[in-house]
Amino acid sequence: MRRSRFLSVIALISMVVALAACGSNKSKGETASSPSATQSATTTTETGLKGELVYWSMWNENETQATVIKEAISAFEAENKDVKIKVQWNGRDNGKLIKPALDAGQQVDIFDSDNNSLSGFESYALKLDDYMTKAYASTNGKALKDALAPVFYNAMQVAATDGTSVYGMPYQPYMYLIPYNKALFAKAGITAAPQTWAEFMEACEKLKVAGITPLTVDDAYMGVSRMYHFSRYLGQEGVAKLVKDKTGAEWDNPTVLKAAKDIEELASKGYISKQVATNKFPAGQIEFANGSAAMYFGNGTWLPNEVATVVPADFQWGEFAFPAVDGGVQGREAAIYGTQCLVINNKSNAPDAAVAFAASLVTGKFDSELSKQTKGIAMGTDSTWAPELADAKAVFAEVTTQLTKGGGWDEDADKNAVVGANYIKLVTGKITAEEFVNNCKNNVK
């Protein structure tokens, strides 16, 4: 008995010590942040930027993006001796981790989001409208707003609930388009990238005659052509009506059948690679990268980066906007595009330093570097785009309308998946356009 009481006392003591240790950790954290609270008062003085920043990143530490961001941080810290930036590389799970962290009051000064999720973070985000009118070291004397490509700056405004405010600093943008192999196009005697569906079909025919498989796609990106093709014919609102249709009447619209017929024709004329039926991502990308297919039927501008290690060194990249259709509601000016963005926490103790760092990443040297290293799109008007995306730059120049992430189909995620299952069958030639429309009509309502 004595022994057990002794044991319990030991146990109690150890618990108390453990608890006390937890407590002291916490207070350490609090005291660590309190000096920066006093620092924030001096942040905006002319003596320069100060503060300890914590950045929660959507990149993994070994990704190219992270390498460039690390360089940008070193450069920024070298120029601003009193600023220290710590990064937590969360990878793609960042989007799921960030909100609980913000709610719990953890110190996160800068975090990654994307334009589609931005409105959900408005209550946590610093409004950047005033900052956008200032010039920064990397903006060549221009206001930050003018140093950013208008199409991306607008994307930030569109993402805001009020449609005018800016809550994120855009970077690493993307667009869904059709990447193609210029060498194979030249071999088939195609001199210009197709702009209309008729030209697209013509190009497919020429490729086929030349013995080249015109199109490939993976299961993962199967939806891209559906998002574009149907919204070209019906407009984004028209597509949204289809998924929300409870009567089936919307599917009786002859234009829906026409759009489906186009896809059926692609399959029946043998323009789509036989592999597509069994392609599991990234098998189709590999097929395209090693020159077995001339076009990828809808992918993001990140494709050159994703297949960088697979393509031959002399691969000739080309991109064109999803073709316009006869009598369509929307044309090539409408595109599904978006950007990642750096969001500044409105509770940050050093917001000025955070904004200045973000600006140094999205414009000037590091913007160009990010574009070059990631074979991606540059954000600043003065920055250089990766050569692989030279055509994409021209596509972007034409774009005036931003479609939603799913081109209207995203209005109902469940129905979207149901339509998607039928679309795979249509693309692979297992069902006709009529069957596609009927199946969707019966399944969706």
Place this chain on the structure above:
Amino acid sequence: MKSSKLMFVVFLGPALLSYLIIYVYPVLRTALMSFFYVQNITDNSSEWKFVKLDNYINLLTDNQLFMQSLKNIGYIYFWGLLGVMFFALLFAVILNSGVRFKEFFRSVLYLPNIVAAVAMGTMWVQYVFNSQYGLLRSIFNFFGLTGLAEFAWTDDTHLLLSMTIAYSFGCIGYFMLIYMAAMDKVPSDYYEAATIEGAGIFNKFFRITLPLIRNVFRTTLVLWSTGCIGFFAWSLMFSNINWNIRTVTPMVYMYNIVFQDAIGMDPSQKNAGAGAAVGMILTILAVAVFTIINFVVKEDDVEY
């Protein structure tokens, strides 16, 4: 030694407290959440909107995708169970019959279990089932079975079958080990006596082994059921980036409506409340399955 109340408190307290905080609280919160519209899983409960039974009604009446996900795990449960139990028992009997290199074969068969599901899934999808240079294609071509070599394992129609095969393949070694352990415990006298009486291998298996390891069946059924109800990683591996109606399972469905981060999904349509309802439906399903198993496979007095 007399029991000391203080001892109970000190040693049971932390465990009980962690159990309440880590297990009971989330379960109760999830149950409550399933009656609300909650956009983000971390939203404060003051932002929840009470929707009565709407989440359940939407899932169970007007939701082809969720219904399909239930059918999919039903398919995996039934066909996978048949295949896995057959091969696991077969291998267990063979290895227990005194073959040479028993330990080696046992390790080889168990090997898939120590490899992460993600790695295994990638191997099956990208290599074994590949329609260009896949393992199955090469093997069938080698034997001149061109028809089988052309079989489209990963196309839309066969994806669920392929996924079930890939998942079950890894499970065989696991269940085989459980059966082997159970068979080891059956006293060898029975077999010796049976041999003297002239019983063959089939008689010994059906009249001695099977009845005496009956209890283990219950355990394996429960393990198989939990695996199927929580089917998640393999489904994601077979339809990466986007969800697919052929491979969607309730867990994948729940993940998607809670996070909505696949291509073409609108993050503003997140609904953690509906996700919670899926969780509750799965809980009820699990309880129902376990009750049936307990009812069908009765506990035995004899256990080895």
